[in-house]
Structure formats: structure tokens, C-alpha cells
Amino acid sequence: MAQNIYDDPGFFAGYSELPRSVHGLKGAPEWPTIETLLPEMRGLRVLDLGCGFGWFCRWARANGAAHVLGLDLSENMLARAKTETPDGAITYQRADLDHLELPKAAFELAYSSLALHYVENLGRLFATVHQALVPGGQFVFSIEHPIYMAPREPRWLVDGQGRMTWPLDSYQIEGPRRTNWLAEGVLKQHRTMGTTLNLLIQHGFSISHVNEWGPTDEQIAAEPELAEERERPTFLIIAAERRER
Amino acid sequence: MAQNIYDDPGFFAGYSELPRSVHGLKGAPEWPTIETLLPEMRGLRVLDLGCGFGWFCRWARANGAAHVLGLDLSENMLARAKTETPDGAITYQRADLDHLELPKAAFELAYSSLALHYVENLGRLFATVHQALVPGGQFVFSIEHPIYMAPREPRWLVDGQGRMTWPLDSYQIEGPRRTNWLAEGVLKQHRTMGTTLNLLIQHGFSISHVNEWGPTDEQIAAEPELAEERERPTFLIIAAERRER
Helix, strand or coil: CCCCHHHCHHHHHHHHCCHHHHCHHHHCCCHHHHHHHCCCCCCCEEEEECCCCCHHHHHHHHCCCCEEEEEECCHHHHHHHHHCCCCCCEEEEECCHHHCCCCCCCEEEEEEECCHHHCCCHHHHHHHHHHHEEEEEEEEEEEECHHHHCCCCCCCEECCCCCEEEEECCCCCCEEEEEEECEEEEEEEECCHHHHHHHHHHCCEEEEEEEECCCCHHHHHHCHHHHHHHCCCCEEEEEEEECCC | CCCCHHHCHHHHHHHCCCHHHHCHHHHCCCHHHHHHHCCCCCCCEEEEECCCCCHHHHHHHHCCCCEEEEEECCHHHHHHHHHCCCCCCEEEEECCHHHCCCCCCCEEEEEEECCHHHCCCHHHHHHHHHHHEEEEEEEEEEEECHHHHCCCCCCCEECCCCCEEEEECCCCCCEEEEEEECEEEEEEEECCHHHHHHHHHHCCEEEEEEEECCCCHHHHHHCHHHHHHHCCCCEEEEEEEECCC
16 A cells, blocks of 8 residues: 555645645646646546646546546545535545556546656556556656656755756666655655556557656746756656557 | 767777677677567568677577668778678668668668667658658667766766765756767767657657666676666667557
């Protein structure tokens, strides 16, 4: 079972104050990139793996999705998502992505934002999502980039000229990573980019697009601290499609 | 036109002494991984982009390939390849991969080892390879990994405990990288992994496998200095297939 860190009171309080929690999709600098990879929402049945406060579920409905199923492990997040969603075509449900069961061919789109790096058995989840999509259905998700997650000590080094470098190591050593981010001992699963892509391919997906997210010039002009994201990617965004078999 | 560094006398002399030049495929630690991604050679028409001394061309023929076309920009390397290859079913030809023209549907396999990171217009080359393959034809290649190529100062940092980290920066800043490796000012082209994968997809390939090469335990036991390759990948190996259209 995945660690339920979002129900840790300190973590939840800290997470609730992040720009992406306060401002929703607009508070997430990678959202404009994700949006370009999403299909037209009209009429789609949509699955959101790790829906959090439900921002994406509501966006999908506002853009015409027929139904949205939002899944999350955190009772705190689901409670707030339900409170803020007066929409009968969105269903929120508690689920552990490591033990998820889904109906067959029930969705045209599966989406996930920054949740799958908590999953221990990613191959099992990909197989579950594959059978839950219709043939040709799309799967668009973001995770923390393995370059960001791999190091023993993930923090910037700054040289005498103020230039930042990211001290990468342990990239090939896959498995758990514990960091202190909003709470102590947050548990994530490091996998190389190759491993994530190959798991998708093995489980019947074809890769449509791979984005190692970086900010645009306009984003840096508006928010200069984003410039450091040019040095190494924080997010990996993948679009894939359920292959016909 | 790509820089013809392999015909620089100092570079050529240094390159000729590398294990992969002296021992061929067996001198390249990533070769066993590449080999698992290659199809059965029997009867195939094979293209080798950047064939160097012709090691792979001869291996393909020894494993039953019907014909092999080896292309390289370096006259030094082609001269030696020709001298060492008493085989009429291998053709060596001088070519600049940035201006390559190839016949249509003439090959079942395109292969390239550590050459495509010298190419400026990779999209053009992928389009050329695509139309030169038969539908369903395979494209297997290695390049320097962008993690290895990106940094301003690509060299290990070693801490007080002897632990090595790779100072990554400039990952999102694509374009030329000049390094001093065997000669001064060797010119390579940095692209993110996402860019290389998306160029393949855009030009009609489906991604079959992505390997960010790292050594096995057996390889490290036999050659302990390979252990540092666990910290960050040096090679990126991709297998793709020409999609039917």
C-alpha cells in the first residue's frame, strides 16, 4: 500500500498552501504543457488517478467531459474535493493505486498529476489502466522527473558565480527515496525514464509524446525563480495511447 | 555539415586506442544491451549510420545479413574498414548524415552507434531513415545520454567519502556542446531525451524500447571502474519501428 502522506496533518497543511493547491491548475507551471497533450474533452469518460482537491475533475467537466471518476488515497483531499464540487457527473472515490481495480473499457481518457511516483507496482497499475481504457483511449500523466528524484542529496549546488548545478547520482539505483518535503520521510519510488516508458510499452501502450518539462521565456519573465528549471527537469509528462490488439 | 573530428589526426590516434576500437563490439560495455534489441539478422538488408571501423557491419554479416551498407564521414575510418573487410556484401560509403539521401524501402534494419549526437538536423535524418526502411523495419541506435552531454563542466564531483555526483545543469538548453575529448573542441548536439523521442514519433516511428544504459553486477565485478555508470547514464539506447501509414 502506498504511504498516505497527504493525510499527515503537517504535510496536508503545507500542501494546502502551495500555489497549485490555492490556485488550482493555473498555479501549476507545467499545466499549459499538459493541456496541449489532452484530447478534446466533450463527451469523454475521464479517470483521474490521484485527484487531490478535484481541480482537474472540475476542469474536465467544465470542458464537456460526460463523467469524471476522481480517485485518491487521502480522505482529507477527497473531503475537500467533494465539498467544492457541486456536480453529480463527478464521482470521488477513495482508492489505493497499488491495489486498484477498474471496470473494462470504461474510459476514453486516464489522467494523473504527480501521483504515480508514489506507486510501488507501476506495471500492475499500467495493466489496470490499459484494460480500463477503450482501444485508442489516451493516458496522460505527469510524475516527478527521475533526474529530480534520484540523488542522495537532492538540493542545488551554487558556485561562486551564482550558477546552479544539480548533483545527480544513484540514477540507475531504482527503488524507494525518502525526502523531507512538507513532512519527514515522504516515500517516493525512483524509476529511470527508460523503465517508465518500457513499462507502458510492455503493458500495451504506444508512446505519443514525452515532455521533460521546462519553463517558457514568458513564464520566467513572469516568475523569475522558474529559471532554475532550465538547469534540470522537475517534471516528466508522458502521453500514451492504448494500442489496438 | 557535421564536424569531421574523426579525421583530426590527434583524435583519430586517440580513438583508435579505445577498447571499443581495439576489441570491437566486445570492447563496448553497452553492446550486450544493444544486441538484445536487434532482430534476427538472417537475410536482412542493414544500414549502419556512422560505421567507423566496420565492426558492426562485419558482425551483421557474420550473423546472416544479406547486405550491409556502412556510412561514415571519416575517410580514415572508412579506409581501415575497407582494408579489414574481405566481404563483397558489405559496402562502405562516405556520407554526411546531415545531408544524407537514401533509396526508399531498401532496408529492414537501420543501426547507429554513438554517431547521431553529431547530427545537427536530426529530424531530417529521421525522415530519411524512415522512408529508407520497409514498413515494420527497425531502427536501433545509441547516442550519448543528454544527462552526460548537458553540463557546462561535464566531470565528476567527489565528496569526502569518495562518493561521486554528476553536476547536471543546462539540461533544457539544447544545441551545441563543445568538449575536449581526445581533441579540443569536439562538437556535439545536445537534445533532451524527450526531444529525441518526439522527433522519432513525429517522423513516423513507434518507440519499442528505451534503455538508459547502466552496467550489470557481472560487468562491474569484471571491470570495477564501470561502477560510476550507476550514478548517471552515459549512453541512451533506443529501439523504434517504422509505423505502417
